[in-house]
Amino acid sequence: MEEKIAIIEALLFASEAPLTVERIVLTLPDTEKKEVVSLLEGLIREYDARGGGICLREIAGGFQFRTRTDLSAWVRKLKVGHPALLSPAALETLAVVAYRQPLVKAEIDRIRGVDASGALRGLLEKKIVRIVGRKDVPGKPIIYGTTRKFLEVFNLKDLSELPTLRELKDLQEQQE
C-alpha cells in the first residue's frame, strides 16, 4: 500500500471527530487537496469491496470510520453489561458512606454540603449502598451502610482494608 494512504488511514482512525480533507492536507506535506480526495474515495471503495465490519463514511463535512450499519445489533449486544462509571457526586457520597457508616442521610448532606438524595438513590439501585436499618428516634431516619457488592467492586476483603486518610496523605506529601 502506498505510504500516504496508510498515513491517512491512521489519521482517520485516531481522530476524535470526522477528519476534514483540509486537515489531512495540513498534516501531509506536498499533498494536494485533489489527491487526498481521490485517496479517500479509494479507501471507501476498498473497505466496501472487502465487506468487513468497518467502513469509511463522509460525515459532518469530514471522513470517519464506522461500524457497518447492518451489524449494529451485534455491537449493541456487546455494549450491554459494559462497566459503569460512578459520577463524582456518587463517588463522594459513596466515600462518605463507606468511611462514616452506619449513618443517616442528614449526616451525608452535612459532610458533603449538598443534598445527597439523587446520588444516594443511584448507589442504592446499583446495590453498593443499602439500608442498614432505622433509628428509633423521632422521624425514624434511615441508616445507610455499604454492601457486600461494595467490597467486591473495590476488591476488599473487609472494611478494615479500606485505605486510611493518613495513608493517602503519606503518598501525597512527598510530591512537593
Next chain:
Amino acid sequence: MEEKIAIIEALLFASEAPLTVERIVLTLPDTEKKEVVSLLEGLIREYDARGGGICLREIAGGFQFRTRTDLSAWVRKLKVGHPALLSPAALETLAVVAYRQPLVKAEIDRIRGVDASGALRGLLEKKIVRIVGRKDVPGKPIIYGTTRKFLEVFNLKDLSELPTLRELKDLQEQQE
C-alpha cells in the same frame, strides 16, 4: 468476507477496551473459542499483509485495533496537546511494581533508595498502578500492583510478556 469475521471486526472496532475472546464468544452464538481465536489470527495477518495505517494486536488479555507504530509522528501531529509522559522516577517505580508485584511501598523505597511516595501517587492517579489489598503483618501495609491499563499503555499481552529482568548475578559467583 465471512459474516462472522465482519461481526468480530465490528465488535473489535466498537469496543473501547481490548476485547477478550470470551466476550466475543458470549456475543456470537454457536461459536467456539477455538474458532474465534483462529479468525482473530487471520484478521491480524490480513491487516499486517495489507500494510495500512491500522493493525490488530493482542493487548492486556484482549484484542484491539491500533495505529501502526512507525506512523506515530503523523498521528501526533494531528493530536493536540502532548501525552502525559512518565518521569524517570515514575518509570523506575513502575518497573519495580511491575516486576515485584504484589509489593508494599517499603520494598519500592528500599530498591530505589529514595522515598517513592510522589511517584507512586502519580501512578495511582494515572490508574497504571492500583491498591491490591493489605499485607497481613503488623501495621497492615498497603500492597500495590499494576492494572490492566498498565498492559494497555505499554502494549503488553500480559505480565509474562515483560522482558525478563536482568539476572542479578550472585556476588560470590562473580568473584570466583
Next chain:
Amino acid sequence: MSYEIKLDVFEGPLDLLLYLIRKNEIDIYNIPIALITEQYLSYLDLMRSFNLDLAGEYLVLASTLIHIKSKLLLPPAEGEGEEEEGEDPRAELVQQLLEYQAFKEAALSLDKRPLLDRDVFTRGAASEEEQTSVEEADDELIEVDIFELVTAFRRIIVGLDRKEELDIDTEKMSLTDRINEIMERLTEEGQISFADLLGDRTDRKRIIYTFLAILELMKLRMVRAYQSESFGAIRLFPAVEGRGEG
C-alpha cells in the same frame, strides 16, 4: 563544569553512585571505596552549594560509604582464613546497586516499548453506540478504583473542621463490618440471639467486636436487646420494623 547540569537528574543516591561508577569506568564488583566516597561527598557539597534540596537518603548513603571505608582500613581479624568467603564490607552495597541497576534498565526498556498515545493510538472517536446510552443491565458492573474513593473522601474532608480528619482506624472499620453483618442477619431473621451471632467462631477478637457492635447499635438506637431472665439468652430485635425508603 561538566556536571552542573547533572545535579538534579539523579533519581536518588544509588543513581548518583552508579553514575560515578560508570564515569570512572570502575568494576562494580570491585569498587575502590576511598575514591568513590570522596567523589560522592564532593557531589553532595556541590549540590548543597547550589542550594539544592538534599534528600535525607543521600546522607544515609554517605555515612554507609564512610562506614565501609573505615571497615576496609581495619586489618582482618586474627584467625580469619584467607580463602574463606570473608565478608567483603562492600557486598551488601554492591548487591543493592546491582538490583537497582536491573530495575533502572527495566524502566528504560519499558519506556522503549510502543506506548499508547505516544507511539500507538486507538480509535479516537466514540462509536455511535457509545453516544446513545445503553439501558442498564440488572447486575451492573461498576468500574472504580479504591484510590479514587479515598481521594474523593479526602477532597470532602479537607474542607471541613479539622476534627473530622481524626484518622479512620481499622478498629472502627472492623466494628462496622460486624454491625453490617448483624443488621443483615436481623433483616433476614427478624430476631437473633447473641450466641447465634457468634456461631462456631468464638475467638476472642470476634466476641469482643460482636459485643462492641451491639453496644454501638443500641447507642445508635437501631436495635433493642432483651433478656428474659438474668444470665438468660440475650435476643436482639430491630428497633424499627420494616425497611424500604419511606
